[in-house]
Every structure is written in C-alpha cells, then in structure tokens.
Amino acid sequence: MSLVEDCALPAVAVDLATVTVSREVLDLVSPAFAARYDLVPLRREGGRLCVAIGDSSGTEGLDALGSLSGLEIIPGLAPLGDVRAAIGRWYGRALATHEDRGEEDEPAAFGGADESSTREEMMADENDAPIVALVEGLIQEGVRRRASDIHLEPMARRLRVRYRVDGVLAEAGDPPKRLQAAIISRLKIMADISIAEKRVPQDGRIQVNLAGRALDLRVSTVPSVHGESLVLRLLDQEALQPGLAELGFLDDHRRTLERLLALPDGIVLVTGPTGSGKTTTLYSCLHDLNQPDRKIITVEDPVEYQLAGVNQVPVRQEIGMTFAAALRAMLRQSPNIVMVGEIRDRETAEVALNASLTGHMVFSTLHTNDAAGAVTRLIELGVKPFLVAASLRAVLAQRLVRRLCAECRRPNRETQGAYRKGDGCPGCQGTGYRGRVGIFELLVVDGDLQAMIHSRASAPQLRQKARQLGMRTMREDGLRKVTAGLTTVEEVVSITASDSA
DSSP: SSSSSOOTTTTTEEGGGOOOOEEEEEETTHHHHHHTEEEEEEETTTTEEEEEEEETSSSHHHHHHHHHOOOOOEEEEEEEHHHHHHHHHHHHHHHHHHHHHHTTTOOOOOOOOOHHHHHHHTTHHHTTTTHHHHHHHHHHHHHTTEEEEEEEEOOOOOOEEEEEETTEEEEEEOGGGEEEEEEEEOOOOOOOOSOOOSOOOEEEEEEEEEEEEEEEEEEEEETTEEEEEEEEEEOOOOOOOOOOOTOOOOOHHHHHHHHHTOOOSSEEEESTTTTTTTHHHHHHHHHOOOTOOOOOEEESOOOOOOOTOEEEEEEBBGBOOOHHHHHHHHTTTTOSSSSOOOOHHHHHHHHHHHHHHHTTEEEEEOOSSHHHHHHHHHTTTTTOOOHHHHHHEEEEEEEEEEOTTTTOOOEESSSSSSSOOOOOGGGGGTSSSEEEEEEEEEEEEOOHHHHHTTTOOHHHHHHHHHHTTTTOOHHHHHHHHHTTTSSSSSHHHTTTTTOOO
16 A cells, blocks of 8 residues: 555555655654664544554653653554664655755654654764664665665765666665765674774674575675765575576476486586676586585675585685685595686696596586687686696586566567566566576587597687587577566577677
C-alpha cells in the first residue's frame, strides 16, 4: 500500500518500501528522535499521528512522542532494518534541507507542545544517532536494491551516493555535505581502519546483520581532491548460488565442464575482466568438487566467501605470503584440488602449472578478453610453451549480461521464442532487468590444440582452430540465451562488442 490506510487499527503492518510520506509529516519528528527510538512518522489525521516502529522496538518512543506532541499516536509495525533504512533515506534529505535554510537548530513543530522541552528531548544526540541511522540506511538501501557495491564519492558541493545494480551505476539521494566527514569516519571505524590516515588508500571489512541476514562488506578508501572516496562491496553469503545451471551454463557447456571437473589433474583457467563473475564460477566448481574424500585448498586475495570444508588461505604481501609462496606451502599439505585466485606473474604461473602435472587439479583466473588469449598470455609471462601444452585442460572465458525480469518481460512477436526488454515493475525497479546471467566461451585443449600451443601458434590461430572443433563464442552463447528468453540482443551485443565472430 502507498499509505497507511486505516490509522484506527493499531499495529498494522507497514511496507516502508512503498510508503509515500509528505515533508510536512516528516518535519513533525526530528531526525535525532527518529533515530533514537527507531520510528518514522507516516501520516497525520487531525489529532492523530500514524508512525511506523521497528518490530523489536519498545514503546518508550511512542510514549515520549505522544507526551511531547500532544497527539494520539497510532503505531504500525515494520522490520527494524526497514525503519532504519527509511530514516536514512528520508531524514538524510531533511538534514540537507535544514542546512540550506540555516534551520538545523530549530525544534520539531509539535502543536501545543512545550517548545523548550521538545527541543531538549528531540535534538539530543543529533551528532551521533543520525549518523548511525544514515550509514545503516545506506547499507540497507543497497541490500534492498540488490546492489553489488555502494559508492560514496565526495564532490565540491555534494557527497554523491551511487549503487551498482546488475552492473549499472545509479545515483541515490545525497546525504548532507556537512556530514561527509562523519559518515566516512563512521564507515572507517566499522571497517577497523585508521580514521586518522587520509593520505593513502586503505582496505577493510565490515560484518553486519540486517534483518537476520549476515552480510560482509569489503571497504576500499582512496584519497581524492574533495575527500576520501569509499566503495563498499556487498558480499551476501546466502545469495551465493553454487549451482552451474543457476550461473547460466546451458546443457552442453555444463556437461563438458562436469567432465573437466572429474579429471584427476591439469589446470582449468577462467578468464574475463574484473566483475565478470570469475570468482563465483570457481566457487561453484569447488562446491561441486567438495567431498569428504578430497582435500581442497585455495589461496585468494582476499578471501571473499568462506566455503565450508575448504581450506582458504589469504594472500598477505606485507609478510611475503604471495600467491607463489602460499601455493608452494599448500602443495606440501597434500591437496587433491588447488585454487589460485589469480595468476599475475611468471613465478605463480610456473608453480601452478607444475602442480597440475604432479597429480593436482588446479583452478585459477587470468585477465584476458577471450579463451585463446589466455594461452598466449601464459607464454608472454615467460612460461615455456611445452609446459602450457602439457598442463592446460581448458579455458573458460565469460561475461555477465543483465537477465530479463521474469515479472514484466514481454514476448517479441517478431522473434519466436525471444523476449523484448521488460516494461519495468517494482521488482526490477523499473529497469526491465533483474539479476545477471553468464555468457561463456569454453575452449577445451585437445591433441590438435596442444600441438599448436607447443609450436607457439597465435591467439587468432588457436581461436580459429577451436571454432572448427565446435567452440561457441560468447556472442553465440549469448544469442542462445536471447532465444531462451533470458536476456536481450542489446545486452549481448553491447557486452560482446569486441567479438568479431
């Protein structure tokens, strides 16, 4: 519902994501009071004021509000996280408005209430509680929007907030510029990084529990002209879908990958740019391989998700625990399966490939545009071609495209079996897309390709031969998903613009 329909009914459930509240009503309660008691006003009808309170909040705030305002308070219930998110959304803008008008010290406008007592009660702790509510509201809003990361970017006259949803950045309401330092300091304290150091980049981690969901946030700070820029990457352990089908693998790719996972040794590489889902694919492979009779060890920078039953080792460059050093130590632990988060240099590449020739199944990632490019990249790093040819089992190149919203997608009458972009609905926030799906290019190294790698064939030559052997390009795989109604032609073409095939 868009408003509380019947204020006469106490404890009515309120969906704050769909509520519309006027500025006049919001001005009835100060930000500090709302944050302190976890409540928000919704609607005033004469001498009655409807408010939403958190589902675990007490009645102290309702009693204080009724006493100070002289109004009859009608409560509605909402999840506590939703209430705090609403405080951040609505009162962040209210504080900015008050600052522009020079009204930040005005008391709340309660008819008939004693002004001095109202001021004392409603404005106490304004320097603390609203900041906590704002920060929690920013995070809660990110979760509500299904954002992968939150960007806080200081500008000359504003603190810009943007959420990346399904790979696309979108602006949100700006918090007050005067609260910039306090918001950034609060996040740095939560991430356990120095608030005194503002000259160099820093990294940290926040663990929060929102509405019963455990959430990890990776925090990165970078100094900029107008202050420190922060990016919070949201890592939802519960949202990690380990199944290969859920990632977008169609039956033929899935069967081939499952056959590769059953091999006793060799190396399988996953390639693509940052943010293309490589780590998620590797975790899905490890999930399928994780059995009591197998020992799995990973070395990652950083460890993003914790996998039950898997030994995960974080890279620590400052003490010499590099990928190569960790990998050497891991091999003395007698593992069956090894995952190296990324191959960045010759040393790591050679250790990984040699491990794959001595009875270990190795998985890793590279930053290349296509599958064939991974082969030449290894050789450019200084790895001998014969070592690459002998150890490499397959290369999986991938990208992510936005998935059509299942609620509002519409059939394209001109193309049988395909869909045009969705009309937009609340579930997809009006975009027509909800979530993302992978498109893949799977190069399996057979005898012919081994010989070509040994003779230093170029990436285009390897790609052409793989195509003759049946490899589908990412664009071709994407178009299959267009036909299946998973995405649109526009998405596939834009993501595979460099794909000439």
